[in-house]
Amino acid sequence: MNQPIGVFDSGYGGLTVLREIVHTLPQYDYLYLGDNARTPYGTRSFDTVYQYTLECVRHLFDRGCRLVILACNTASAKALRNIQQLDLPTMYPGLDGPDRRVLGVIRPTTEVIGTYSKTGQVGILATRGTVTSESYRVEIEKFFPGLQVFQEACPMWVPLVENGEYASAGADYFVQQHIDRLVAQSPDIDTILLACTHYPLLLDKIRQYVPGLDGPDNTTILTQGSIVAYSLADYLIRHPELEQQISQHGRRTFLTTDSTEDFDRQATVFYGESVRSEHLAL
Incomplete structure (x- = not known):
C-alpha cells in the first residue's frame, strides 16, 4: 500500500x-x-x-x-x-x-533559532499573514524567552518570485526596502530568518543588502x-x-x-x- x-x-x-x-x-x-x-x-x-x-x-x-x-x-x-x-x-x-x-514549519525553526544569535536579537522576514499572526514571537518565547524578535512583512516578495523576477534588477528595490526596515528596528540583529518558503529564491539579493555578512560579527541568514x-x-x-x-x-x-x-x-x-x-x- x-x-x-x-x-x-x-x-x-x-x-x-x-x-x-x-x-x-x-x-x-x-x-x-x-x-x-x-x-x-x-x-x-x-x-x-x-x-x-x-x-x-x-x-x-x-x-x-x-x-x-x-x-x-x-x-x-x-x-x-x-x-x-x-x-x-x-x-x-x-x-x-x-x-x-x-x-x-514554524516550530522546527523556533526550536533552534536562538542558538544562532550572539546578541539575543533576531529578525523575521515573512508574509503579512505570518507577521500579523504573531506565531513566531509566541513560539520563540517558549524556547528562548530572553530573545528579542523583530518582524518585517514583505508583501511584494512572493509575487516577485512567482513571476520569475527574483533575479531581476526590479527586485532590488523591494528587497532593499524591507531589509532596511528590519535592520532599522535594531542595529544588533545578528540572525535573520526567511520565514516564507519562497524567499530562498531571493537569497542572493537579500545577501547584497544585509549588513555585516562579511564582518567579524557575521549576520546569519536562515532558510527553513x-x-x-x-x-x-x-x-x-x-x-x-x-x-x-x-x-x-x-x-x-x-x-x-x-x-x-x-x-x-x-x-x-x-x-x-x-x-x-x-x-x-x-
Whole structure:
C-alpha cells in the first residue's frame, strides 16, 4: 500500500522545503500538493486559510498519507493548531491519540533559532499573514524567552518570485526596502530568518543588502528547508510506529489545483529538477 509523506503548500514555495527533505530522507515516498488555484494565502483571513488548508490535508489523508507537513508558513500560522487540536482527534481517532499527524514549519525553526544569535536579537522576514499572526514571537518565547524578535512583512516578495523576477534588477528595490526596515528596528540583529518558503529564491539579493555578512560579527541568514528536514528525520526516529507505515520506494508525486503546465514550469525553479504534475479539482 502506498502511504507517502504528504507535503502541502499554497503554491510553489513548499517545493524548496520538499527539495531539502528529499535530500535528507530520499528513501520515502512523497506526495506534494500545491493549492495554486487559490494562492496566495498570505493575504487571506485566518478562517479562509484554515478551511483551505484543512480541505487539502483531508485530500492528502484520502490519498494514503499518515503524515502531512504544512510546508507553508501562513498555513502553519493560521491553520495548524486548529487542525491538530480540533480536527485530527475527531477525524482519525487512534488508541493512543490520532493515527494521522500534521506538522508545520514554524516550530522546527523556533526550536533552534536562538542558538544562532550572539546578541539575543533576531529578525523575521515573512508574509503579512505570518507577521500579523504573531506565531513566531509566541513560539520563540517558549524556547528562548530572553530573545528579542523583530518582524518585517514583505508583501511584494512572493509575487516577485512567482513571476520569475527574483533575479531581476526590479527586485532590488523591494528587497532593499524591507531589509532596511528590519535592520532599522535594531542595529544588533545578528540572525535573520526567511520565514516564507519562497524567499530562498531571493537569497542572493537579500545577501547584497544585509549588513555585516562579511564582518567579524557575521549576520546569519536562515532558510527553513534544511532545518525542517532534520527535524522531520528526528521526529521519525522518535515515532517508529509512524515511520514504519510510510512507504519507501523513492517515489515523488505532485498535485496542483491549477494548470499542470504552469506548475511544471515553475516547479523546476523551486524544486531544482523537472516534475510532471497531476491536476486536482477541489
